[in-house]
Amino acid sequence: MNAFPSTQPVVIPASAPHTASVIFVHGLGQNTFTWRAMILEGLVPKLPYVEWILPQAPDNPVTYSLGRCRPSWFDIAALPPGDAEFDEPAIAESIALIEGLILAQIHRGVDARRIFLVGFSQGAALSLMVALSTLHDLGGVASLSGWIPPRARDQTLASPNVPILWCHGTADEQIPLAVAENGVAFLRAHVNTTPTLRFRTYAGLGHTISDDEVDDLLAWLVERTS
Numbered sequence: 001m002n003a004f005p006s007t008q009p010v011v012i013p014a015s016a017p018h019t020a021s022v023i024f025v026h027g028l029g030q031n032t033f034t035w036r037a038m039i040l041e042g043l044v045p046k047l048p049y050v051e052w053i054l055p056q057a058p059d060n061p062v063t064y065s066l067g068r069c070r071p072s073w074f075d076i077a078a079l080p081p082g083d084a085e086f087d088e089p090a091i092a093e094s095i096a097l098i099e100g101l102i103l104a105q106i107h108r109g110v111d112a113r114r115i116f117l118v119g120f121s122q123g124a125a126l127s128l129m130v131a132l133s134t135l136h137d138l139g140g141v142a143s144l145s146g147w148i149p150p151r152a153r154d155q156t157l158a159s160p161n162v163p164i165l166w167c168h169g170t171a172d173e174q175i176p177l178a179v180a181e182n183g184v185a186f187l188r189a190h191v192n193t194t195p196t197l198r199f200r201t202y203a204g205l206g207h208t209i210s211d212d213e214v215d216d217l218l219a220w221l222v223e224r225t226s
Contacts, residue, residue: 009055016048020114020225021105025123029070079174086151112136120144148183163196165220169205
């Protein structure tokens with residue numbers, strides 16, 4: 001048996017008529033199993049009309065991990081990430097993969113405005129880059145402990161009106177709150193999301209998620225899909 005997870009996305013079908021889709025993008029070193037319990041137990045029962053797509057990053061050498069191969073959407077040398085870090089070839093490839101998943105949902109008849117990206121950490125960074133650059137009018141993007149690479153901010157913002165939920169722990173040492181605040185400040189200055197940009201912080205929370213955060217994510221998804 002192969003010890004490594006398949007790179008094929010895991011799909012959790014809707015249990016009611018399928019009218020919305022969420023693409024959940026895991027973080028560095030994680031896989032589709034990492035979040036499946038949280039999604040299945042905390043979100044799926046309350047969103048029966050949603051299909052969940054969990055893509056799997058390929059194993060690649062990661063500089064931060066001393067060159068060891070780990071599931072990663074792009075290479076990273078340090079945490080917190082440096083301002084100059086930007087693995088452009090891998091980022092472009094990962095963006096194309098997520099764009100392909102979005103297009104597949106649209107071809108199945110799902111309105112782009114009912115397709116959502118949710119990501120954790122590196123997956124949140126990727127989700128934000130996709131949401132800001134895609135030509136599709138997405139329903140929204142949720143960043144859990146994420147960031148926007150500074151060099152990505154020089155790219156053309158094709159979707160300046162995408163609704164954004166940004167959740168972050170105040171005690172996060174890998175992606176410090178100041179990094180999140182910097183990203184949110186960029187969005188407020190350069191993207192027309194002020195009415196639909198929500199920034200939620202969680203006192204004492206490190207680089208992980210909490211029940212309160214899951215509740216906020218659920219409420220946001222229910223609001224935007226009802």
